Amino acid sequence: MNGLELDDIIHGQEEEFSCLKNCYHFSIAQGRKFAIIKGPCGIGKTVLANRFSEYVTATGGFFLSGKFDQLQQAAPFTAITHAFNEFCSEIIADGESHHATSVASSIRLALGKDARYLIEVIPNLSLILGGTDSIDTNSNCVDAEKRLHYLLCLLVDTISSSLESPVTLFLDDLQWADRSSIALIRYLFTSHSSRFFFLGSYRDNEVGQNHPISSMIQDVRNFGVNVEIVEMSLMDEVTANEAVSNLLCLSPRLTQSLSEIVYHKTKGNPLFFFRLLKSLNNEGLLRYSLSNRKWEWDEERIKSMKIPNDLADFFAHAIINLSSEVRNALCTLSCFGASAATSVVNVLEAELELDLYNPLELSVKEGFLSKVDGHFQFYHDRIQEAAYDLMTPDERRFFHSQYGNSLCCHIISNDLDDSMIFVAVDQINRAGTSVIWDAGQGTLMAKMNHRAGRKAMVMSNFPSALNFIEYGISFLWSDHWRTNYDLSLALFDDAANCAYAVRDYIKTNLLSEQVFANARTFEDCLNCHYVTTCALFDASLIDEAIEKAVWVLSKLGVRLDLSVEVSRSDNILLVEKIGSIISDLSDDYLLGYPEMTDPLKIMAMKFLTRLLLSIAMSRPLLFPRVCAEAAALSLAEGMTPMSAITFGYVGGILGTAGNIQESYRMARLAKKLLGRFDSRDVAGEVIIVTTQIITYTKPLQATIEFHHEGRDLAMKSGDTRMASLNMFGYTACLFWSGQQMDLVISKFKELLCFMERHHN
Numbered sequence: 001m002n003g004l005e006l007d008d009i010i011h012g013q014e015e016e017f018s019c020l021k022n023c024y025h026f027s028i029a030q031g032r033k034f035a036i037i038k039g040p041c042g043i044g045k046t047v048l049a050n051r052f053s054e055y056v057t058a059t060g061g062f063f064l065s066g067k068f069d070q071l072q073q074a075a076p077f078t079a080i081t082h083a084f085n086e087f088c089s090e091i092i093a094d095g096e097s098h099h100a101t102s103v104a105s106s107i108r109l110a111l112g113k114d115a116r117y118l119i120e121v122i123p124n125l126s127l128i129l130g131g132t133d134s135i136d137t138n139s140n141c142v143d144a145e146k147r148l149h150y151l152l153c154l155l156v157d158t159i160s161s162s163l164e165s166p167v168t169l170f171l172d173d174l175q176w177a178d179r180s181s182i183a184l185i186r187y188l189f190t191s192h193s194s195r196f197f198f199l200g201s202y203r204d205n206e207v208g209q210n211h212p213i214s215s216m217i218q219d220v221r222n223f224g225v226n227v228e229i230v231e232m233s234l235m236d237e238v239t240a241n242e243a244v245s246n247l248l249c250l251s252p253r254l255t256q257s258l259s260e261i262v263y264h265k266t267k268g269n270p271l272f273f274f275r276l277l278k279s280l281n282n283e284g285l286l287r288y289s290l291s292n293r294k295w296e297w298d299e300e301r302i303k304s305m306k307i308p309n310d311l312a313d314f315f316a317h318a319i320i321n322l323s324s325e326v327r328n329a330l331c332t333l334s335c336f337g338a339s340a341a342t343s344v345v346n347v348l349e350a351e352l353e354l355d356l357y358n359p360l361e362l363s364v365k366e367g368f369l370s371k372v373d374g375h376f377q378f379y380h381d382r383i384q385e386a387a388y389d390l391m392t393p394d395e396r397r398f399f400h401s402q403y404g405n406s407l408c409c410h411i412i413s414n415d416l417d418d419s420m421i422f423v424a425v426d427q428i429n430r431a432g433t434s435v436i437w438d439a440g441q442g443t444l445m446a447k448m449n450h451r452a453g454r455k456a457m458v459m460s461n462f463p464s465a466l467n468f469i470e471y472g473i474s475f476l477w478s479d480h481w482r483t484n485y486d487l488s489l490a491l492f493d494d495a496a497n498c499a500y501a502v503r504d505y506i507k508t509n510l511l512s513e514q515v516f517a518n519a520r521t522f523e524d525c526l527n528c529h530y531v532t533t534c535a536l537f538d539a540s541l542i543d544e545a546i547e548k549a550v551w552v553l554s555k556l557g558v559r560l561d562l563s564v565e566v567s568r569s570d571n572i573l574l575v576e577k578i579g580s581i582i583s584d585l586s587d588d589y590l591l592g593y594p595e596m597t598d599p600l601k602i603m604a605m606k607f608l609t610r611l612l613l614s615i616a617m618s619r620p621l622l623f624p625r626v627c628a629e630a631a632a633l634s635l636a637e638g639m640t641p642m643s644a645i646t647f648g649y650v651g652g653i654l655g656t657a658g659n660i661q662e663s664y665r666m667a668r669l670a671k672k673l674l675g676r677f678d679s680r681d682v683a684g685e686v687i688i689v690t691t692q693i694i695t696y697t698k699p700l701q702a703t704i705e706f707h708h709e710g711r712d713l714a715m716k717s718g719d720t721r722m723a724s725l726n727m728f729g730y731t732a733c734l735f736w737s738g739q740q741m742d743l744v745i746s747k748f749k750e751l752l753c754f755m756e757r758h759h760n
Contacts, residue, residue: 004247004281012239013048016230020052020199023228027197028061028166032225034189036174036217037201039232041382042271042311045201048232049170052199056168061197062087062159067172068181070381071337071388074429074468075422076461077121077181079171080152086373087159088124104128106162110154113678114716117144118151120459142681143718144460144501145180146758149187150715156188160195167196173381174202174213180461182212189220189227190757204231223757234268244277248295258286258297265307271380272311278367279318315386322366327390329359330368334387335399335430336423339377344407344423351406401431408448418455425452429471436475443484445475450491457498466498481518489519493527505535522555526603534610542618549607556604558629566621574624575657578631578650583662585635590647591672596638605633609642609682612649624653641679644670648689660696667693684714684722688729704733720758727751 016037023035037045053063064087066079091100107115108129119126141147160167171177171185188198207213217227235243241259245252262280266272280286285305286297308314319327332348333340333356345356360376363369370377378384391399404427407420425448436442449472456465473491480488492515499507512528519525529552536545550560582590596602608630616623630646651666667690673679674686687710691703710726731747 004278004286012235012242013044013051013232016048016232017051017055019228019230020048021055024052024056024166024168024197026226028195033228034198034225035200035228035230037199037230037232038204038207040205040269041203042269042380043232043234044270045232046172047270048230049172049199049201053168053170056166061166061168062163063168063170065170065172067338068174068176068178069337069339070173070176070385071335071430072423072426073176073178074426074464076178076456076459076464077184079173079177080181080184081121081123083169083171084122084155085124088122088128092124092127100128102162103159106158107155110158111151114147114151117148117460118155121148121152121461141717142714142722143720144457145183145462146718146720147716148460148718149184150718152184153188153191156196165195168199169196170199170201172201174200175206175211177213178461179212179463182216186216186220187757189216189225190223223753235263235270235273236268237263240268240273243274247277250295257299258302261299261302265305269311271382272314275311275314276307311382312386312389315383316390319368319383319387319390322363323359325355326359326362326366327387329356330363330383330387331391332356332399332403333360333369333376333378334384335396335403335427338381338384339375340423342371342374342376344420345376347410347420348403348406351409352402397431397435400427401435404428404431408444411448418451421448421452421455425449425468425471429468433474439477439483442475442477443487446472446484446487446491448472449475450487450494453494453498457494462498462501466495466502466504469495469498485520489515489524496528496531500531500535503538505539508532508535523600526552526600530603530606530610533607537610537614542614546611546614546618549611553604553607556600556607558604558608558633560626560629562615562619562622562625566625568621571621571624572657574628575653575659578624578628579654579657579659579662581635582631582650582666587665587669587672590639590669591676593635594638596634596640596643598637601633601637602640605630605640605642605646608633609645612645613685616649623649627653639673639676641677641682644673644677644679644686645682645689647673648686648693651693652689655693655696663693664697680713680717681719683717684710684719684726687713688722688725691729700733700737704730704737707733720754724751724755724758727754 020035020037023033027033037048039045049065053065056063064083066081066083068079072078091103107125111118115125115129119129156167156169169188171181174185177185185198185200188196202213217229221227237260240263241252241256244255244259244262248255262273262276266276277286280297280302285302286295288294289296308317319330322330332354333345336344342357345360348354349356360369361371364371364376368379368383370379378387388396404424407424407427411418411420411424428445428448433442436445449468453465453468453472456462456468469491473495476484476488476491492511496508496511496515499505499511508531512532515528516525529548533545533548533552536542536548546562550562553560596605608626611626612623612630615626627646627649630642631650634640634643634646647666648670651663651670654666655663670686670690674683679686687706691706691710694703694706707726707730711723711730714720714723714726727747728751731744731751734747735744
């Protein structure tokens with residue numbers, strides 16, 4: 001026995017551990033109580049969480065864990081991805097066990113085709129479910145981020161119910177969580193997931209009142225969620241001596257002198273305390289005597305040692321004393337954050353002819369790193385920070401640029417492999433535009449950022465996508481609209497889409513103005529015209545939005561003069577005309593009608609259907625005219641996913657005019673068109689409209705569950721507004737069909753809570 005083994009030493013923490021257990025049991029039994037561990041760096045937050053994980057798994061639960069990283073904030077959902085990927089790997093490792101089979105079948109049933117959106121964030125989920133269809137980043141979805149939130153909650157519910165075991169999700173270092181991850185955590189907090197427990201941790205000295213984590217905790221508390229803050233404190237002298245006594249297998253009386261010296265030099269910080277003991281052991285000042293068969297130490301020399309004042313200086317000093325090869329390898333690794341995949345290390349070795357792998361293996365033996373699941377990982381964040389701080393800002397920029405370029409070259413030569421795209425592009429962006437010397441290199445970096453941004457869009461992480469794409473724009477040369485028109489248009493188009501997705505309407509307009517000023521054709525402006533129109537609607541600038549939509553439609557050949565006064569008698573004549581045209585067309589004819597292929601006509605349908613609901617609320621007398629235009633366009637040019645909602649509204653108009661038979665027929669046609677195109681983006685709206693029509697001919701009780709389906713389909717498109725309307729329809733049907741008032745009141749409260757959560 002020559003060396004001290006210091007991995008996850010338990011030092012006190014009994015009160016904190018007991019608190020976590022109580023929170024856990026309350027949460028899985030009664031729900032809605034989560035815990036956050038806070039404390040300074042090195043205090044033992046992760047050690048406590050690891051101890052708690054052993055308790056959870058020993059009592060039959062599942063423990064999922066992930067860690068945020070200061071230098072990996074650009075990559076979407078890193079901690080959440082890691083946590084659920086590891087869980088999927090564990091399930092696959094079970095092979096044909098009951099657990100694996102049960103989880104796979106339950107997830108397929110709950111998520112269906114929508115599992116593909118989660119697979120983009122949790123790739124290992126495909127190992128359970130098999131292959132899925134690819135995703136088009138331009139697929140119609142009301143709010144991809146909210147869709148992802150809903151699907152992940154559905155996944156958690158499915159896992160816990162199919163395994164009949166509670167699920168705990170632990171996310172470490174929340175102070176470095178990206179915006180999208182915080183939004184997802186907030187949704188998990190406020191959802192009604194059964195048998196789910198969330199545990200987080202953060203450095204309290206890096207989280208102030210205005211930090212997103214503090215805001216999120218206060219926000220969820222306002223929704224009645226009980227968040228227990230478990231505050232870690234420094235070790236006291238008694239606890240420190242007990243820890244040394246247990247470590248050296250000596251009585252506390254004998255270790256008192258050693259523990260006092262080390263305690264006062266480290267001020268009771270557990271990580272500092274035990275790493276100093278390890279350092280003393282390495283330097284021979286604390287050693288095991290084979291002759292005396294016990295640990296001994298040189299008390300006077302330890303007292304006289306000059307010890308750095310804090311952890312960062314301590315680790316920096318330790319790294320400086322390493323060989324240059326090991327020190328340089330640690331500095332290289334620190335450029336990638338708390339960990340880096342061995343595949344990244346291998347690429348750097350090959351591209352730059354560096355010797356990295358062997359020095360990093362030596363670092364593992366020295367206790368600076370661990371090697372887990374194909375990753376070299378710093379033993380603690382402070383070691384990574386100390387290695388990174390050894391480099392000057394100019395050196396960091398140089399190395400980030402060098403590593404980023406090497407990884408980009410690897411990605412380009414292996415075109416189908418995007419697994420390193422976020423890592424590569426983040427390195428380039430950290431280097432910045434100052435290292436770009438010519439337009440060709442700038443164009444390549446813009447393309448790589450666009451590629452990363454598009455991948456982030458597919459993952460429903462629009463803040464990260466916008467960040468990548470804006471970096472891409474910054475790498476373009478000043479005359480880029482002339483020399484790189486297609487790339488410029490694609491970057492600004494996608495940036496406008498992302499800005500709209502994150503509800504930054506000012507930035508949406510600014511980016512769109514660049515397109516309007518530089519686009520070569522009106523068609524190239526259409527996407528930006530659409531998102532700016534939607535932004536106006538969302539900002540409740542209804543008149544401006546309608547005016548802009550009508551102007552764009554006129555450019556697309558659809559004339560809508562909404563300034564002309566319309567009387568009820570005019571609308572009656574229009575309704576009769578619509579009814580006459582449709583009554584001559586059979587259901588089979590309409591369902592088999594060709595699909596619309598002209599992109600300009602498809603865009604016109606998008607504008608028309610975006611107008612419908614706003615016109616219905618703000619200018620109801622004009623609603624039939626807009627609806628008639630959309631129906632006429634479908635019959636003239638072909639069916640689109642938007643045709644489903646168009647014919648649903650046609651049915652509503654006919655029903656209001658008293659033509660119940662044709663109204664019911666249109667409702668059935670709309671739902672069948674929904675199935676033909678799998679139109680998730682309008683599904684919630686179609687169901688709320690058609691269900692109202694169906695009540696003309698069927699008992700109210702028979703339509704109640706349609707609204708439940710509508711709510712589910714709306715949420716799978718992130719359409720919280722239509723989900724709310726379907727929940728309201730469900731509650732109203734319960735009331736008018738004579739259900740128990742306790743149930744009606746309960747559902748109404750659930751609706752109000754849902755609307756408040758989603759700001760509807």
